[in-house]
Amino acid sequence: xxxxxxxxxxxxxxxxxxxxxxxxxxxxxxxxxxxxxxxxxxxxxxxxxxxxxxxxxxxxxxxxxxxxxxxxxxxxxxxxxxxxxxxxxxxxxxxxxxxxxxxxxxxxxxxxxxxxxxxxxxxxxxxxxxxxxxxxxxxxxxxxxxxxxxxxxxxxxxxxxxxxxxxxxxxxxxxxxxxxxxxxxxxxxxxxxxxxxxxxxxxxxxxxxxxxxxxxxxxxxxxxxxxxxxxxxxxxxxxxxxxxxxxxxxxxxxxxxxxxxxxxxxxxxxxxxxxxxxxxxxxxxxxxxxxxxxxxxxxxxxxxxxxxxxxxxxxxxxxxxxxxxxxxxxxxxxxxxxxxxx
Numbered sequence: 001x002x003x004x005x006x007x008x009x010x011x012x013x014x015x016x017x018x019x020x021x022x023x024x025x026x027x028x029x030x031x032x033x034x035x036x037x038x039x040x041x042x043x044x045x046x047x048x049x050x051x052x053x054x055x056x057x058x059x060x061x062x063x064x065x066x067x068x069x070x071x072x073x074x075x076x077x078x079x080x081x082x083x084x085x086x087x088x089x090x091x092x093x094x095x096x097x098x099x100x101x102x103x104x105x106x107x108x109x110x111x112x113x114x115x116x117x118x119x120x121x122x123x124x125x126x127x128x129x130x131x132x133x134x135x136x137x138x139x140x141x142x143x144x145x146x147x148x149x150x151x152x153x154x155x156x157x158x159x160x161x162x163x164x165x166x167x168x169x170x171x172x173x174x175x176x177x178x179x180x181x182x183x184x185x186x187x188x189x190x191x192x193x194x195x196x197x198x199x200x201x202x203x204x205x206x207x208x209x210x211x212x213x214x215x216x217x218x219x220x221x222x223x224x225x226x227x228x229x230x231x232x233x234x235x236x237x238x239x240x241x242x243x244x245x246x247x248x249x250x251x252x253x254x255x256x257x258x259x260x261x262x263x264x265x266x267x268x269x270x271x272x273x274x275x276x277x278x279x280x281x282x283x284x285x286x287x288x289x290x291x292x293x294x295x296x297x298x299x300x301x302x303x304x305x306x307x308x309x310x311x312x313x314x315x316x317x318x319x320x321x322x323x324x325x326x327x328x329x330x331x332x333x334x335x336x337x338x339x340x341x342x
Contacts, residue, residue, distance in 0.1 A: 001026075001031050001032070001073055001335070001338055001342075002031070002032045002033075002034075002071050002072045002073055003026070003031060003032075003033055003034075003072060003073060003074060003075075003076055003338065004033070004034040004035070004036065004068070004069045004072045004074070004075045004076065004095075005019065005022075005023055005033060005034070005035045005036070005075075005076045005078060006035075006036040006037075006075060006076070006077050006078060006082035006085050006086055007019050007035075007036075007037055007038075007041075007043055007078040007079050007082055008036070008037065008038045008057060008059065008060060008079065008081045008082045008085060009038060009041055009043065009079050009081075010038050010040045010041050011041065011042075012041060012042040012043055013178065014102075014148075014256040014257065015078060015079055015102045016041070016042075016043040016078075017151055017256065018078075018102070018148045018149065018151075018256060019043070019078045020043065020046055020047075021149055021151055021327055022149075022327065022330075022331060022334065023035065023047070023050065023052065024050065025327045025328075025331045026331060027050060027051055027052060029331065032052075032071075033052035033053065034052065034053045034054075034055060034068065034069065034072060035047045035052055035053065035054050035055070036055045036056075036057050036063060036068070036082070036085065037054060037055075037056065037057070038056070038057065038058060039056040039057075039058060040058070044056065055068050057085065059081070060081050060082065060084040060085035060088065061088070063085075064085075064088055064089055064092055066092070066093050068089070069089055069093060069095050072095060073338060073341075073342035074095065074096045074097060074098060074121070074338060074341050074342050075089060075090070075095055075096070075097035075098070076097070076098055076100065076334075076338075077097055077098065077099040077100065077120075078100050078102075079102070083097075083099055083113075083116045083117075083120070084112065084116055086099075086116070086120075087115065087116045087119055090119055091119075096121040096341050096342065097119075097120055097121065098120060098121055098122045098123065098124065098337060098338075098341055099117070099120050099122075099123045099124065100123075100124045100125075100126070100146075101123060101124065101125050101126070101130050101133075101134060101253075102126050102130070102148075102253045102254070103130070103253040104127065104129045104130050104133060104251055104252065104253045104274040104275060105133070105251070106133060106136075106137070107133060107134065107136075107137035107138075109137055117137070117138050117141060118138070118141075120141065121142070121341040122141070122142040122143065122144060122337055122340075122341060123138070123141050123142070123143050123144075124143070124144045124145070124146050124334075124337070125143065125144075125145055125146075126145070126146070126147050126148055126253050126254040126275055127145065127147065127253060127254045127274065127275020127278045128145060128275065128278055129253075129274045129275045129278075130145075130253055130254075130274075130275060131143050131144075131145045144333070144337060146330050146333045146334060146337075147254055147259075147275075147278060147279075147324070147325050147330060148254050148256045148259060148325065148330075149259070149325050149326055149327040149330050150256075150259040150260050150262065150263035150322060150325060150326070151256075151259075151260055151263075152236070152263065152264075153234070153235045153236030153237075153239070153260070153264075154234075154236050155236040155237055155239075155240050156234070156236075156237055157240075159234060159237040160237050160240045160241045163237060163238065163241035164241050167203045167205070167227075168203075170201055170202060170203040171201050171202050171203070171243045171244070171305050172203055172205060172241060172242045172243050172244075173202060173203065173204045173205070173242065173243065173244045173245070173246055173301060174204075174205050174206075174207055174238055174239075174242040174244075174245055174246070174261075175188045175204065175205075175206050175207065175208075175245070175246050175247065175248075176207040176208055176232070176235065176238070176245070176247075176257050176261075177207075177208050177247070177249075177257060178208055178209070178210045179206075179208050179209055179210030179211070179212040179213045179216060180210050180211070180212055181212055181250070182249055182250045182251045182252075183208075183212075183249050183250075184247070184248035184249045184250055184271060184291070184292075185206060185208075185212065185216050186216065186219060187248040187271075187291075187292060187293070187294045187297055188204060188206065188246055188248060188294075188297070189204075189216060189219050189220045189223070189226065190219075190294035191204075191246075191248075191294045191295075191297040191298040191301065192204045192220070192223055192225055192226040193223060194294060194295065194298045195225065195298050195301065195302070196223060196224065196225045199302060199305075200225070201305075202225060202301065202305065203225050203226070203227070204225060204226040204227070205226075205227050205229050205238075205242075206226065206227065206228050206229060207229050207230070207231070207232045207235075207238060208230070208231055209230050209231040213228065216228075235260065236264065239260065239261055239264035239265070239266060240264060240265075242261075242266060243266075243305070244266065244267060244268070244269065244301065244304055244305070244311075245257075245258065245261040245262075245266045245267070245268045245269075246268065246269045246270070246297060246301065247268060247269075247270040247271070247276070248269070248270065248271045248289060248291065248292075248293075248294075248297050249270070249271050249273050249274065249276065249291070250271070250273060250291045250292065251273055251274050251291075252271075252273055252274035252275060252276050253274055253275055254274070254275035254276070254278060254279065255270065255274075255275065255276045255279055255280075258270060258276065258279050258280065258286075259279060259322070259325055262279070262285070262286070262318040262319070262321070262322060263322060265315060266315070266318075267285075267286055267287075267304060267311055267314040267315050267318060268280055268286040268287075268318070269286065269287045269288075269289065269297060269300040269301060269304070270286060270287075270288060270289070271288065271289055271290070271291040271292075272288045272289065272290060272291065273291045276288070279321065279325070281317070281321065283314075284314070284317040284321070285314060285317040285318040285320070285321040286314055286317075286318060287300040287303070287304070287314070
């Protein structure tokens with residue numbers, strides 16, 4: 001198949017990583033791909049290394065020649081600004097487009113967004129929560145649910161050993177995300193405070209950076225069982241060094257980092273928010289807490305640390321759950337939609 005993927009984000013986060021995973025798999029399947037990307041993005045740099053055509057566009061007004069999508073059966077949109085690029089290309093050259101939506105926020109029905117969604121052939125949400133949001137805003141739009149897929153990272157055992165040694169082989173709990181308010185780092189910090197004196201064998205490592213970091217560091221002042229480690233590029237090493245992942249977000253489209261952690265063999269304690277319950281089935285593939293409940297998070301951490309049987313059962317449950325998320329499965333779901341649309 002011939003498909004044009006569009007992602008105009010200037011940064012590189014979970015959505016770009018997921019887009020790249022799908023593109024790599026489609027190339028392996030023999031797809032002929034065109035990718036429209038922002039020249040400032042690391043995503044564009046990654047696309048340059050692949051066997052596909054790269055078209056650069058700083059914004060959605062650029063790169064609208066007919067040749068860009070000539071021969072393509074459809075456009076696949078992967079982030080908010082890209083839908084407007086697809087709309088313009090559709091109006092100019094009559095090529096259909098579909099939209100993958102990755103966040104569980106309520107859709108803002110502004111005039112241009114209304115036009116863009118009404119002209120889309122289909123919309124895909126990563127989770128039940130996102131699909132519900134799309135249907136709420138655009139009930140007549142054809143919608144599907146296709147989750148993200150776990151990404152595998154390289155592991156260097158020497159680096160894993162160094163991480164373990166750095167924390168004196170304590171029970172290592174990681175929280176990995178951009179440091180934004182909705183990611184729930186404040187809940188993790190409060191749980192660490194509640195556990196500090198009674199459970200000295202536990203240590204929390206916060207992996208990430210962002211505009212909330214300074215505020216979070218102030219909240220964590222005085223804690224000896226918690227470390228700010230910054231954004232990490234070697235997540236495979238951290239997943240292997242850690243004993244548990246926590247992700248107490250207040251909202252979440254799906255939670256791709258949870259998928260990655262589970263895929264690496266961790267279990268997770270996460271919040272019952274957004275699309276997280278699509279991944280973490282309470283008591284089966286992890287433990288769920290109410291958003292904002294640091295006491296429940298602290299209790300769940302202790303339960304897993306002190307009950308090896310529970311931990312092993314949750315890890316096994318997570319591995320079974322992941323079967324519905326692997327790229328081999330989700331890529332075929334996308335292919336079915338492509339064929340229906342084109």
